[in-house]
Amino acid sequence: MTVNEDAFTNWKHREEIAESMIPIIGKLHRERDVTVLLHSRSLVNKSVVSILKTHRFARQIAGEELSVTETMPFLRALTTLDLGCCQVDLGMLAALYKADDRGLSVEEFTAEAVAGATGDQKIERGQPRDVVLYGFGRIGRLLARLLIEKAGSGNGLRLRAIVVRRGAGQDIVKRASLLRRDSIHGQFQGTITADEATSTIIANGNAIKVIYADDPSAVDYTRYGVKDAILIDNTGKWRDREGLSQHLRPGISKVVLTAPGKGDVLNVVHGVNHDMIKPDEQIISCASCTTNAIVPPLKAMADEYGVLRGHVETVHSFTNDQNLLDNYHSSDRRGRSAPLNMVITETGAASAVAKALPDLNARITGSSIRVPVPDVSIAILSLRLARETTREEVLDYLRKVSLSSPLKRQLDFISAPDAVSSDFIGSRHASIVDAGATKVEGDDAILYLWYDNEFGYSSQVIRVVQHVSGVEYPTYPAPVA
Structure with missing residues (x-):
């Protein structure tokens, strides 16, 4: 068999496995409210090709491609368990199983990893x-x-x-x-x-x-x-x-x-301070798309390295607030044609950081430039750290944060050398670390953070709504704090 024939045969085999995953994933979702994920990406209602592409994308964040042949046994194992409402990450299961040296079977390991969603601990389906x-x-x-x-x-x-x-x-x-x-x-x-x-x-x-x-x-x-x-x-x-x-x-x-909320309205960035919402709170703000993009990586860096000060420059897609062609506008510069100009404007995202991260004792400043693209923006976060580090250490740390920390639904990671803004349309993460653009020298770090200011932000809003409504189900295996 030639190399080409072997590659095609392998593809058809993986295609067949992905096809058999679809009804299992759908049944778990419909009948038990179990959402199957792969490195925080939902596999519910996905096509065969989408499932295969999601597995292949794992190499961008985990360093190596994940095959459906590796994840299918864990999916089958889930069907044998009496699961309550939850989310299960097949990518995390496969990675942790590979690192486990106890000699457990896939079925035994899976049952142990999702034990919190079974038996007396499982969450029963409630009313919508x-x-x-x-x-x-x-x-x-x-x-x-x-x-x-x-x-x-x-x-x-x-x-x-x-x-x-x-x-x-x-x-x-x-x-x-x-x-x-x-x-x-x-x-x-x-x-x-x-x-x-x-x-x-x-x-x-x-x-x-x-x-x-x-x-x-x-x-x-x-x-x-x-x-x-x-x-x-x-x-x-x-x-x-x-x-x-x-x-x-x-x-x-x-x-x-x-x-962004004003006055005493709580500004919430899910994954960072949503636990501050009191059960009887009736008014909540989800802050801005840019605040949601910069606060998770800022918290991650502050937790590990300490942050003394910082500046964020957002290169933001144009919005409906701007004019299509030059016309009167109450704000400076925004009256000029959005699809024809780069427009310097203000951002309140930097000042909003203090509301989401009240324990961060660092001055964060910010400014913004609107540019002629309809969606996806990038935040350039320049930080003075409390200790010196290296680029390799920072990237390795942020990759781990995106894979297994409580911030893994907020922070994504990509190492593709040719990634551009349109590649992130539809991203459900609050922001995506661009590994290739990251710069670190001593105690200075510059992070380039892509974010879909429409869809990524909307996903964050839904997470807040799920939290306050009581239908934000736990994820297994549990993230590493």
Whole structure:
């Protein structure tokens, strides 16, 4: 057999295994609320090729490719266990098993690794929690996609309604079309129909009521069967406690803001300070996309090396706040054409660090440049460390953080030498360390952090909503603190 024939035969074999994984992954998700991951990347509702590509991507972070032949035995082992609601990372299972020298079988090792999700300790499936989206723009529609995707088991979070101002003719049809097709993030994965007679969008079987209102005080959500819901405000119109409290109408019990909160509103970066949310807190902010991008790696570096001071320069994609062509704008420079210019502007991300990391005794400054790309940004984080180190040590540390620490869902790692911004469209991590661009000299470190300022941020928002709703299930094997 020639090399080419051998490679093709190997591919077909792995393709067959990946194909057999799909119904197992789907059944675990639908029947038990078990989400199967591979190095923090969900394998639920993925195609054969997507599963194989996710396995191959492991070499970017773990240093070597992972084969479906290695992970399939662990997946089969999961089906023999009485699992409760949880997430299971096959990549972590395979890596830990390889390093284990006790001679356990795959079945024995798997049962031990996920013991917290079985028996008396397992989490039983509860009733779904209602969610309402107030605003249906860029972030609102991506949140809708994520909520619909995560409703596959019929439990957890359930998108019940969106609140918008009434548009001109065919409002429902046009909003459904914007959810169905996205110029950046591609087609919606599923089916969408619009029922104008009942003002309802039906997406993958989820009936989403479209409520028309000009302000929060005009809505009684109980009229639409909504109860004890979490409302996500995507408009950014109200950012302090007084303004956001207007949403606490009949049917709404908590409000989550997708913009930096003002005053005493808690700014939350999931993975870093979400444990500061009090059970009775009704108003929460998810800070900004840039704050979510820089705080996790900043915490990681501060924990290991100490940080004396820092500066973040964000090179940010343009947004709807800017003008398509030169026109009046209330802010300096933002009136100039977004797709034709680099625009120097301000960022509040640096000052927001203090709210998310109150124990960090370091001054962090920041500035921003908007550039002519529609999505994905990069934060250049320049740090003065409390001790000297080397580039190799920092990269090895950040790689481990991305693989097995409590920050592994927030911080990703890539070593590809030719990676560019469009490669990170759709990333669900808050930020991605670019190993090739990282610079370290003595006590000075410069990290280049990619982030999908739309989808990555929306994923962080959903994690906060899952946490406050009580449907944020534990991951096994447990991350290494």
